[in-house]
Amino acid sequence: MKNSIALISFLCVLAFAEAQNSHVTDTILASDKKVVSLFFPNPIRQGITGSPKYAFSFNRDKEQSFGLLQATPGEESNLLVVTSDGRVYSYLLHYSQELDKLSYFIAASESIGNEKSGSAHKHKPKKVLVSHKTLQDTIKTTDYSKLSSQLLKNPLPFNQLKNKKGISIRMTKSFYYDHEVFILFEIANNSSIDFEINSLNLFKVTGNKRRKASYQELLLSPVYLFKIPRVVLKGQKVQFVCVYPKFTLGTNEKLIVKLDELNGSRDVMWRLRL
The missing domain is CATH 2.60.40.10 (Immunoglobulins)
Structure with missing residues (x-):
């Protein structure tokens, strides 16, 4: 009996460690000196930031699955991305002079839902930082770069x-x-x-x-x-x-x-x- 309990405890620890390693990225750091690249499993159809201090650019003329993020000093914001298959991704954005990561490879499992079905992933964003009006105002048609x-x-x-x-x-x-x-x-x-x-x-x-x-x-x-x-x-x-x-x-x-x-x-x- 003791051996069974010990085995179950060991398996639980392994499961917890695996869950920690596969945890979804909540926050993305960006700066004004370097460009951060985000790679999605499907082409990007729409990308919106909640503050003009964060610029997310992607190819609007030809479908591509990656976008570029840059920021200027300011308060935190968020990023909303919709890919060609209708999946919706949401992340918090923070400005930082020092970046420990310049490329993010986004998995389909990180999607918070689908715009058509409305079904939500079990992982939900921590905060809602942007209103509908702000989203409309920050939709950019300009390829800054x-x-x-x-x-x-x-x-x-x-x-x-x-x-x-x-x-x-x-x-x-x-x-x-x-x-x-x-x-x-x-x-x-x-x-x-x-x-x-x-x-x-x-x-x-x-x-x-x-x-x-x-x-x-x-x-x-x-x-x-x-x-x-x-x-x-x-x-x-x-x-x-x-x-x-x-x-x-x-x-x-x-x-x-x-x-x-x-x-x-x-x-x-x-x-x-x-």
Whole structure:
């Protein structure tokens, strides 16, 4: 009898360990420096993120079973994916500077249900982070990567140059597509020291700074970053694309570009109108 109990206990431990090893992935980490790839068992028909700070792109012209995920710093969100066979997949998304995994191979068993039958998998998402309205607003028809690549190959005319201590920055006029604005930036390092980028921020400014009561700065957070570097080597220049939610400038509104150096004082601020 004791031997039977011991055997049953041992089998239970094995079963628990196996269940732990095959546990469904709940959370996917993403960053703005690296692209995370997700491979599904069937071609992706629709992919939606609950926040514009997370961009999920996939081929909408030709059926493919993988998509690319990238993020900008912000609160957690979620990802909803529907594949060609009607299976629905749902994951939490977290921004992280350090990624321990760059590729996820999704099994069909991770589906939470089917859009036609409505049947649910026993594993349910931990949270519902997005409303129906938000889902509709975040459906993207833009292939960010493809458009950004084309913009780098065929840039629009650049605006005037802003220079400080050998570091210069310029940008193209805005390229509007659907509900986004694409802007190509160029940073040139004509100094004798490498330039490490701490941040590049774009602000929409209203009013006059001398009149503090009427002065406002609104940070425009990008929804996608394409080939933005960490370092601009001495004697070199780099070009990259930032995609922002669509915006327009009023009569008394301007843009401010702030480029800050990491561990240095060669910060560049540029006030302009598009």
